[in-house]
Amino acid sequence: MSVQEYWNPILETLPLEKLKVLQFKKFKRILSWAYTHSKFHKALYDNAGLTPDDISSFDDIKKIPKVEKSMMRGIQNKDPFPYGDALCVPLEEVSAFRQTSGTTGQPVYQPDTWQDWEWWSECWSFVLWAQGYRPKDRVFIPFGYNIFVAFWAGHYAAEKLGCEVVPGGVLDTQSRILKIKELNATAMMATPTYILRMADVAKNKMGIDPKDLFINKITCAGEPGAGISSTKKRMEAAWGAKVYDHSGATEIGAWSYECSRQPCGMHVNEAMFLVEIEDLNTGEIIEEPGRKGKMIITALDRMAQPCIRFDSKDIIQWDSEACECGRSFRLIRGGVLGRADDITKVKGVLLSPASIEEVVRSIKGLGDEFEVIVDKQGDADRIKLKVELMPEVKKSNIKNILRDQLRLKTNLGYQIEFYDYGSLPRYEVKAKRFKDLRKKKTVEKECRP
Amino acid sequence: MKNFSNLNEMNDKILKVKQFLIELEAMAIEFPAISKNSKRALASTKMMELNISDIVELDLHDSI
Numbered sequence: 001m002s003v004q005e006y007w008n009p010i011l012e013t014l015p016l017e018k019l020k021v022l023q024f025k026k027f028k029r030i031l032s033w034a035y036t037h038s039k040f041h042k043a044l045y046d047n048a049g050l051t052p053d054d055i056s057s058f059d060d061i062k063k064i065p066k067v068e069k070s071m072m073r074g075i076q077n078k079d080p081f082p083y084g085d086a087l088c089v090p091l092e093e094v095s096a097f098r099q100t101s102g103t104t105g106q107p108v109y110q111p112d113t114w115q116d117w118e119w120w121s122e123c124w125s126f127v128l129w130a131q132g133y134r135p136k137d138r139v140f141i142p143f144g145y146n147i148f149v150a151f152w153a154g155h156y157a158a159e160k161l162g163c164e165v166v167p168g169g170v171l172d173t174q175s176r177i178l179k180i181k182e183l184n185a186t187a188m189m190a191t192p193t194y195i196l197r198m199a200d201v202a203k204n205k206m207g208i209d210p211k212d213l214f215i216n217k218i219t220c221a222g223e224p225g226a227g228i229s230s231t232k233k234r235m236e237a238a239w240g241a242k243v244y245d246h247s248g249a250t251e252i253g254a255w256s257y258e259c260s261r262q263p264c265g266m267h268v269n270e271a272m273f274l275v276e277i278e279d280l281n282t283g284e285i286i287e288e289p290g291r292k293g294k295m296i297i298t299a300l301d302r303m304a305q306p307c308i309r310f311d312s313k314d315i316i317q318w319d320s321e322a323c324e325c326g327r328s329f330r331l332i333r334g335g336v337l338g339r340a341d342d343i344t345k346v347k348g349v350l351l352s353p354a355s356i357e358e359v360v361r362s363i364k365g366l367g368d369e370f371e372v373i374v375d376k377q378g379d380a381d382r383i384k385l386k387v388e389l390m391p392e393v394k395k396s397n398i399k400n401i402l403r404d405q406l407r408l409k410t411n412l413g414y415q416i417e418f419y420d421y422g423s424l425p426r427y428e429v430k431a432k433r434f435k436d437l438r439k440k441k442t443v444e445k446e447c448r449p
Numbered sequence: 450m451k452n453f454s455n456l457n458e459m460n461d462k463i464l465k466v467k468q469f470l471i472e473l474e475a476m477a478i479e480f481p482a483i484s485k486n487s488k489r490a491l492a493s494t495k496m497m498e499l500n501i502s503d504i505v506e507l508d509l510h511d512s513i
C-alpha cells in the first residue's frame with residue numbers, strides 16, 4: 001500500500017491498541033481543558049463527583065456524564081453572549097459562528113476559534129484524501145454558504161489539498177449545472193437529495209446527461225442517502241461517478257468517512273474522535289461488532305466549545321471486517337443507520353425512515369421522490385406512502401413488488417398512492433419526506449451536519 | 450503502521466516553527482499585520498502537531 005493512499009500514513013495505520021492509548025491521553029487533555037476553562041463543564045463534572053484526575057483508565061471514561069443537545073440549548077443566550085458558559089476561550093478569540101439547523105427546536109450556536117476551523121478542515125482533509133481528491137481536481141460546491149456548517153470545511157479542506165475550488169453559492173440549479181459543464185469540474189459535494197435533484201434537472205429540463213460531464217466523484221453529507229445502497233446506486237448511475245458517504249455534525253466535527261474502496265461502511269477517524277456505542281436499552285458500552293447502539297462521541301481536539309461524550313443519537317454498529325485500504329480506523333457497518341429519535345413505533349413495530357427509502361429507491365420505475373405520512377385512522381396507525389411513477393411505467397407492474405418489498409424490509413403494510421412523475425415536492429438541500437401526524441406537534445428530523 | 454525514520458526530525462522542526470511563531474507574535478503586539486498572521490500560522494502549526502507531535506511525544510508503550 002503506497003503511503004500516498006493516506007492523508008496521515010502514521011495515524012491512519014496505527015494499531016488499534018496504540019490508537020486507544022492516543023485516544024485516552026487526548027481525552028484526558030480535552031477533559032482537563034474543559035474542566036479548567038468552562039463553568040458549564042466544571043459544574044457538570046463536579047455534580048457527578050468527578051475531576052479529570054479521577055479518570056485513570058480507558059474504562060473510566062464512561063463515568064464522565066454525557067452531554068445532550070438540550071443542555072447546550074439551555075446555556076445559550078447567556079454570558080458570554082450568545083454562547084453561554086461552555087465557551088472555553090475569551091470571546092475575542094472566537095473567529096467563526098455557525099449553528100445547527102434548529103428543526104427540533106432552538107438552534108445550537110457553535111463558536112470556533114481560527115484553530116478550530118483549521119481543525120475542521122484538517123478532519124475533512126482525511127475525508128477527501130481517502131476519497132481520492134487530489135490537486136488535479138476542480139471541485140464544485142453547490143451549497144448556500146451560510147450560517148450552517150454544511151460544506152464550509154469541505155471547501156477549506158479541498159483548498160488545503162491543493163484542489164481548485166469553485167464555490168457554487170447562490171446560483172440556481174441550472175446555472176450550477178452549466179458552470180460544472182463550462183469548467184469541466186471533476187468533483188462535487190452536496191446532500192444526496194440535491195445530487196439526485198441536479199441530475200433530474202440536467203436530464204429532464206436541460207437535455208444534459210450528467211454522465212457526459214466530467215464529474216468522477218461526489219462526496220455526500222447531511223443525509224444518510226450515500227449510505228443507503230439503493231440511493232447510492234441511483235446517484236452513481238445518474239452521474240457516472242463514485243459517490244462517497246461522510247458524516248459530521250455542527251457540534252461534533254467531520255468524524256467519519258467512506259474511503260475509495262467503498263467498503264459498505266465508513267471509517268471512524270479514531271485519531272481525532274473517540275466514538276463509543278451505547279446499548280439503547282441497558283446503556284452499556286458495546287465493543288463487539290454487529291450490535292447496534294447509540295453513538296456517544298468526543299472530539300479530542302476541539303477547543304472553543306468542547307464536545308465531550310456528546311449524545312449524538314446516531315445509530316451505528318462496528319464492523320467485524322477490516323477494510324482492504326489498510327486503515328486501522330475501524331469501520332461502522334452501513335454508515336449511520338438512523339437516529340434514535342427518528343425511529344418510530346408504528347402499529348407496534350419499530351420503523352426507520354431509511355428502510356423505506358432503501359425499498360423505494362431500489363425499484364426501477366419509481367422516481368427519486370417519495371413521501372411517508374403516518375397518521376391515525378380511528379385508533380389504528382396508518383402509513384401512507386406517496387411515490388412517483390416514471391413516464392410510461394404501469395402502476396400494475398410496480399404495486400405488488402413495492403408492497404411485498406416494504407412488507408419484507410419493514411414488517412408493515414402501507415397505503416400506497418401513485419403520482420405522476422414530477423408532482424411530489426422537490427427539495428434543494430435536505431428533504432423532509434417523513435411526517436408523523438400522530439403527534440400533537442410534528443417534530444421534523446434534525447439534520448446533520 | 451508505517452515507519453518514518455525522520456519522524457523525530459520533522460517533529461523537532463514543527464516545534465521550532467511553533468516557538469518562532471510564538472516569539473514573533475509576542476514581538477509584534479503593536480504590529481497587527483505580523484501578530485495576526487503569526488497567530489493564524491500558529492493554528493496551522495497546531496495541525497502539524499496533531500498529525501505528528503502527539504505520536505512522538507506520547508509514550509505509546511504506556512498501558513491503559
